[in-house]
Amino acid sequence: MSSASSSSKVCYNLDCKELKSERPRKGWRLRTGEYAELCDRCASIYEEGRFCETFHVTANGWRCCETCGKQVHCGCIVSSHVFTLLDPGGIECMKCARKNVLWTSNPAWPTSLCFNSLLPERLKDLSVKSWSHLAGSGPVPWRQAPSLFNSSIPPQELQSRVPYEVDISSGTNKLNGSERLSSSPLEKKKTDDFSESLMNGSLKLGAREILENGNAGIKCEESHSSCLSQQPPSIKEDPSTPKFSLTVPHASSNETNGQIGVRNGRPRVDARGRNHLLSRYWPRFTHQELQQISGDSNSVITPLFEKMLSASDAGRIGRLVLPKKCAEAYFPSISQPEGLPLKVQDAKGKEWIFQFRFWPNNNSRMYVLEGVTPCIQAMQLQAGDIVTFSRLEPEGKLVMGFRKASTAQSSDQDNETVKTVNGVSTHGDAELADPSSWYKVDKSGYIAKEVIGGKSSITRKRKSSTLRPKSKRLRIENEDLIELKLTWEEAQGLLRPSPNHAPSIVVIEGFEFEEYEDAPILGKPSIFATSNVGEKIQWVQCEDCFKWRKLPANALLPSRWTCTDNSWDPERSLCSAAQELTAEQLEDLLPHCNLAATKKLKATKQDLDNVEALEGLDTLANLAILGEGESLPASSQATTKHPRHRPGCSCIVCIQPPSGKGPKHKQTCTCNVCLTVKRRFRTLMLRREKKQSEKEAETTRKKQQQQLPSPEKLQDDDSLPCSNTGNNSPKHIREVNDVSDDEPNRMKSSSPFKGQIDLNIQPEREEELSPGSDSGSMMKSLQDATDRYRQKLSSSGGSGNSSGNQSQPSGDGPGGEKLNNLVTLGNHHSDAEEDLPATLSLKSSGSTPATG
DNA sequence: CTCGTGCATGGGT
DNA sequence: GACCCATGCACGA
Numbered sequence: 001m002s003s004a005s006s007s008s009k010v011c012y013n014l015d016c017k018e019l020k021s022e023r024p025r026k027g028w029r030l031r032t033g034e035y036a037e038l039c040d041r042c043a044s045i046y047e048e049g050r051f052c053e054t055f056h057v058t059a060n061g062w063r064c065c066e067t068c069g070k071q072v073h074c075g076c077i078v079s080s081h082v083f084t085l086l087d088p089g090g091i092e093c094m095k096c097a098r099k100n101v102l103w104t105s106n107p108a109w110p111t112s113l114c115f116n117s118l119l120p121e122r123l124k125d126l127s128v129k130s131w132s133h134l135a136g137s138g139p140v141p142w143r144q145a146p147s148l149f150n151s152s153i154p155p156q157e158l159q160s161r162v163p164y165e166v167d168i169s170s171g172t173n174k175l176n177g178s179e180r181l182s183s184s185p186l187e188k189k190k191t192d193d194f195s196e197s198l199m200n201g202s203l204k205l206g207a208r209e210i211l212e213n214g215n216a217g218i219k220c221e222e223s224h225s226s227c228l229s230q231q232p233p234s235i236k237e238d239p240s241t242p243k244f245s246l247t248v249p250h251a252s253s254n255e256t257n258g259q260i261g262v263r264n265g266r267p268r269v270d271a272r273g274r275n276h277l278l279s280r281y282w283p284r285f286t287h288q289e290l291q292q293i294s295g296d297s298n299s300v301i302t303p304l305f306e307k308m309l310s311a312s313d314a315g316r317i318g319r320l321v322l323p324k325k326c327a328e329a330y331f332p333s334i335s336q337p338e339g340l341p342l343k344v345q346d347a348k349g350k351e352w353i354f355q356f357r358f359w360p361n362n363n364s365r366m367y368v369l370e371g372v373t374p375c376i377q378a379m380q381l382q383a384g385d386i387v388t389f390s391r392l393e394p395e396g397k398l399v400m401g402f403r404k405a406s407t408a409q410s411s412d413q414d415n416e417t418v419k420t421v422n423g424v425s426t427h428g429d430a431e432l433a434d435p436s437s438w439y440k441v442d443k444s445g446y447i448a449k450e451v452i453g454g455k456s457s458i459t460r461k462r463k464s465s466t467l468r469p470k471s472k473r474l475r476i477e478n479e480d481l482i483e484l485k486l487t488w489e490e491a492q493g494l495l496r497p498s499p500n501h502a503p504s505i506v507v508i509e510g511f512e513f514e515e516y517e518d519a520p521i522l523g524k525p526s527i528f529a530t531s532n533v534g535e536k537i538q539w540v541q542c543e544d545c546f547k548w549r550k551l552p553a554n555a556l557l558p559s560r561w562t563c564t565d566n567s568w569d570p571e572r573s574l575c576s577a578a579q580e581l582t583a584e585q586l587e588d589l590l591p592h593c594n595l596a597a598t599k600k601l602k603a604t605k606q607d608l609d610n611v612e613a614l615e616g617l618d619t620l621a622n623l624a625i626l627g628e629g630e631s632l633p634a635s636s637q638a639t640t641k642h643p644r645h646r647p648g649c650s651c652i653v654c655i656q657p658p659s660g661k662g663p664k665h666k667q668t669c670t671c672n673v674c675l676t677v678k679r680r681f682r683t684l685m686l687r688r689e690k691k692q693s694e695k696e697a698e699t700t701r702k703k704q705q706q707q708l709p710s711p712e713k714l715q716d717d718d719s720l721p722c723s724n725t726g727n728n729s730p731k732h733i734r735e736v737n738d739v740s741d742d743e744p745n746r747m748k749s750s751s752p753f754k755g756q757i758d759l760n761i762q763p764e765r766e767e768e769l770s771p772g773s774d775s776g777s778m779m780k781s782l783q784d785a786t787d788r789y790r791q792k793l794s795s796s797g798g799s800g801n802s803s804g805n806q807s808q809p810s811g812d813g814p815g816g817e818k819l820n821n822l823v824t825l826g827n828h829h830s831d832a833e834e835d836l837p838a839t840l841s842l843k844s845s846g847s848t849p850a851t852g
Numbered sequence: 853c854t855c856g857t858g859c860a861t862g863g864g865t
Numbered sequence: 866g867a868c869c870c871a872t873g874c875a876c877g878a
Contacts, residue, residue, distance in 0.1 A: 310871055317856080321870060337858085359858060366859090366870065 011039035015055045018042070027051075028078045052079045067096035281305040281323050300393040304330040306386050306403075309376070314383040318373035320354075327367035330389065331356055331398075344389075344398045346375065352400070375400070528553055542566075545575035548586065 011018045012027060018039040025043030027036035028051075038046060045054050052059075052073035061075015066086055070093050073079040083091045282305065305326040307313075313320045322331070334340055339357025346352060355370040381387065384405035392399055526540040527548075536553035542563045549566050551557070557565070566573040572580065 312870095312872055315872095319857095321872095324869065361859075361870085362861095362868075364868065370857095 011042050012036035013038055013042040013051075013055060016042050030077070046078070049082075052076055063091050065093040065096055066090040067092050070095075281307060281326050301399070302391040302393060304389045304391055304398075306388040308386050308405075309381055309383050311383040313372075314376055314381055314385070316373065318371055318376075320369040320372045320376075320387070322356075322367040322369055324365060324367055326389070327356070327358070330391070331367070334358060342369070342398065344375075344400045345392075346379070347399065347401045350378075380404075526551070526557060539581065542575060547572075547575065547577075547579040548581045550580055 009019055010016070011020055011024075013036075016039060018041065020037055020039050024037035025040060025047075027038040027043060027046045029035055042051070042055075045051050053071075056073050056076055056078070059073065059075065061073055062071050063074045063083075064071055065083065072083045072091060072093050074083055074091055082094050084094060084097045086092055305323065307320075307323060307326070310321065331342065332340065334356065337358055337360065339355055341353050342356040344352050344354055352372075352375045354372055354375070356367070357370060358365040358367045360366075379385075379387075379402050381402055382405070386403040386405070388401040388403065390399045390401065391397065526538040528536070528538045531537045531550070538551050538553050538555060539548045540551055540555075540557055540561050541548050543560050544562045547563065549563060549569065549572050551566070551568050555568060563573055563575045563577065571577060
């Protein structure tokens with residue numbers, strides 16, 4: 001988000017006229033969504049919450065807080081978010097409001113709009129304070145700016161908005177806000193404290209602390225860390241936590257901190273009675289979607305909720321079951337089962353009228369929208385697709401959008417994938433691909449599972465809902481999980497050390513690992529090779545033009561690498577420069593690569609698969625380390641640690657990948673870290689070569705053995721670290737897809753990894769994790785991204801370490817073996833096995849540690 | 853018989 | 866054990 005008045009050199013404060021410094025400081029958010037740029041002095045005053053007191057003393061609009069009597073300049077944008085309107089009249093400063101209201105419902109249906117008369121019933125059990133606070137949040141912010149950056153965002157609305165805000169807010173550095181914004185240890189401490197307060201439910205204190213400055217979110221830029229800090233608990237607890245970092249824009253910060261906390265604290269604190277939506281209903285709107293909805297109007301869009309269509313929703317009955325909390329929070333209150341007709345506008349502006357009603361159900365209600373069939377059909381929606389509900393302000397119009405299942409996860413993954421959002425097919429816009437988008441946020445270490453919820457999960461959902469209607473419920477939280485499989489070389493290949501930390505070397509199962517106190521940086525995978533002259537090189541593909549560039553083997557690459565980063569070969573530092581590598585050479589680089597695919601890829605650089613593969617790649621990069629983090633038990637500390645590792649573990653799995661962060665080291669850099677990394681890569685390459693030759697030998701041997709595989713042989717086979725050593729049978733080899741629930745023993749593996757690192761290993765927790773645990777499920781779903789990633793690697797010339805090759809016929813020795821040569825982060829989930837490609841099963845059947 | 857409606861059921865949380 | 870909600874299902878048109 002740009003700042004206002006950037007063209008002007010003087011302070012935005014009309015009463016000041018001072019020149020801004022070169023780096024003007026941000027003040028309040030303007031109606032345009034930009035910030036007022038202030039000179040240092042005014043900014044300080046503003047940040048201290050004394051702006052109006054200083055400059056607007058004589059202005060109109062001052063009122064007293066009904067509770068503490070403090071004067072608040074209600075007639076000013078600067079202070080518009082430091083007070084709330086009280087029902088009986090009067091105002092209350094946020095500080096007092098916060099003291100009184102922390103856990104509140106969200107009568108998001110604007111009182112000033114329709115259905116006004118119905119509200120009291122709904123709100124009858126809310127405290128007056130609660131209501132007053134939230135009511136106050138209505139009119140004030142809506143006028144503030146034609147954007148979503150409103151200051152007083154009711155809890156759920158905040159949830160809704162944050163992703164959007166993150167999407168479009170201040171450009172570059174979103175990805176690790178806490179790192180970016182919380183530079184001082186003190187702030188870090190604050191952050192931790194706040195997290196803790198959220199964790200243990202003492203949110204009120206935490207929120208208050210932040211509100212104490214009472215200055216309208218003034219400290220937001222500085223206190224982002226607090227916002228951000230709230231992510232980990234939620235991630236831990238709720239796998240479907242939206243994948244955004246809470247880079248709450250300036251004006252929202254103060255008022256929303258607590259609310260964010262409420263949101264994030266939800267799973268831990270009793271959500272019932274809090275009127276909190278289940279995370280699966282949290283709207284995950286993209287900027288693009290919101291723009292779709294809003295069109296050219298200046299309306300403020302309030303994302304309300306979204307719902308994945310169940311089979312019955314999308315069926316012919318024409319009833320869309322509404323989540324109760326959503327219905328009660330955002331739709332008009334109804335007291336009769338007949339309900340009332342509800343006008344809903346779709347993204348194209350077409351109006352639909354649904355019957356919003358409920359059925360009595362077990363002393364409760366079940367809300368439905370009836371008559372949605374035409375709409376569903378018009379949108380060509382089916383089970384698994386997502387319908388979104390938002391509200392246009394100030395009209396109060398309900399807007400129904402949708403996200404096709406095929407794009408829902410790409411939207412979530414939110415890379416440059418062709419999307420169909422609200423019926424408009426479009427390439428992901430720059431913002432989505434931009435570092436500022438969620439995806440980057442994810443890389444900070446906070447990934448929501450949905451990020452990678454590949455198509456397969458949706459498909460599986462749909463399938464399960466159609467084929468096994470009575471079985472598992474469609475839960476994105478459980479199923480949009482992705483199994484990460486990659487060779488440990490790949491995992492290593494994805495890692496770059498933190499520039500600021502020298503590693504300690506740890507030997508695990510014979511392999512040397514460098515452990516960092518701090519996170520390594522995920523780098524772009526590349527193909528290591530030896531040039532004609534025997535020089536060690538690596539091939540890396542530009543993410544813009546997809547051409548392959550030759551780099552020194554020890555070159556450290558950021559996760560996103562483009563030709564412009566090619567400082568080693570200036571002649572090829574532009575995408576326009578020709579590729580050095582011929583298709584044949586590429587093919588040679590990756591023997592298993594499908595040349596046709598390679599050619600196709602090169603020919604059609606916008607090819608969807610390719611894009612998706614990139615997505616998968618980056619996603620994988622995230623998940624390589626973070627994958628299982630979401631399934632962490634609440635007891636584990638924070639974020640991205642591998643669940644089988646204890647807090648404090650500094651192994652590569654437990655380290656966060658602030659991808660691309662930190663100063664770039666030149667190739668000639670001789671700092672400790674670089675030297676270490678170079679050494680590490682040398683070691684890696686040697687290892688790879690060795691492995692490669694071993695594999696080839698093994699392959700040959702296996703081909704012969706495959707005629708009559710025996711458990712013993714499999715067990716002895718070092719290259720089959722994931723094979724189910726304890727329970728292998730020819731059947732498992734032959735029918736790799738035939739892994740059913742009725743074979744619980746197959747989950748057992750006496751020695752899941754030989755010659756490989758089982759990143760799952762966490763002896764203390766081994767018995768706690770069942771095959772059906774979330775982590776396993778997640779890992780299954782990780783499949784998609786991983787597959788895409790590998791597909792990309794292979795189809796585009798591939799990586800020497802990219803052993804799995806999807807396009808390869810399954811069942812043959814090399815394929816199976818290569819796939820076995822995987823590090824699988826996660827447990828086996830038998831249910832999910834059904835839909836996996838045949839080539840993928842062998843590894844997983846053995847990847848699960850013994851579960852007793 | 854099909855279809856729509858209203859409620860019941862039961863798996864999942 | 867309460868609640869949510871996807872789906873089943875009886876019943877009537």
